[in-house]
Amino acid sequence: MHLKEAETKRSKNRINHLICILPLYFMWIVFALLAALSAAIVVILSKVGIKNIDSSLGFAIQSLLILLVSWSVVIFQGNLPDVTRIEKRTWIFLIIAGIITCVSSLLTFRALKLGNASQVSPLERISLVFVIILSTIFLKERLNWQIILGAVLMVAGAILITLAAGSTK
Numbered sequence: 001m002h003l004k005e006a007e008t009k010r011s012k013n014r015i016n017h018l019i020c021i022l023p024l025y026f027m028w029i030v031f032a033l034l035a036a037l038s039a040a041i042v043v044i045l046s047k048v049g050i051k052n053i054d055s056s057l058g059f060a061i062q063s064l065l066i067l068l069v070s071w072s073v074v075i076f077q078g079n080l081p082d083v084t085r086i087e088k089r090t091w092i093f094l095i096i097a098g099i100i101t102c103v104s105s106l107l108t109f110r111a112l113k114l115g116n117a118s119q120v121s122p123l124e125r126i127s128l129v130f131v132i133i134l135s136t137i138f139l140k141e142r143l144n145w146q147i148i149l150g151a152v153l154m155v156a157g158a159i160l161i162t163l164a165a166g167s168t169k
Contacts, residue, residue: 043112119161122161
C-alpha cells in the first residue's frame with residue numbers, strides 16, 4: 001500500500017509541476033486560441049449587428065466599446081502613469097498601427113456587409129500570410145520550408161473555404 005501512496009504522491013507532484021511550468025511555456029498558445037475564438041464570435045455577431053445599419057456605424061459602435069474597455073483595463077492594472085513614459089518612436093508606431101487597424105476593420109465590416117461571413121473571414125485571415133512576409137522583411141524573422149508550406153496551405157485553404165462557402169448559397 002505504501003508503494004501505491006508513493007506513486008500517487010509522485011503523480012500529484014508531476015501534475016503540480018506541469019501546472020507551474022505550463023503557463024511559462026504555453027500560455028501564449030492559450031491566449032492565441034482564445035483570441036481566435038473571440039475573433040470568430042466577433043465576426044458572427046458583427047455580421048448580424050450590421051444587417052440593418054451601415055457597416056461604418058457598426059464599426060464605430062464597437063470601437064467606442066473597445067476604447068472604454070481597453071482604457072479601463074489600463075487603469076485597473078495601474079498602467080495609466082506609464083503613458084507619460086512612452087517614447088516618441090513608440091507613439092509613432094502605435095499611432096500608425098492604430099490608423100491601419102481602423103482601415104482594416106472598416107474594410108472587414110464592409111466586406112461582411114456585402115458578403116457571407118463564411119467567405120469573408122477566410123480571406124481576411126490571409127493576413128497571417130502577410131504577417132509572415134512582412135515579418136521576414138521588416139523584423140528579419142527567418143523562414144524555413146515548414147513556414148512557407150504552412151503559408152501556402154493557409155492561402156489554399158482560405159481560397160478553398162471561400163469557394164466552397166460560395167457554392168452552398
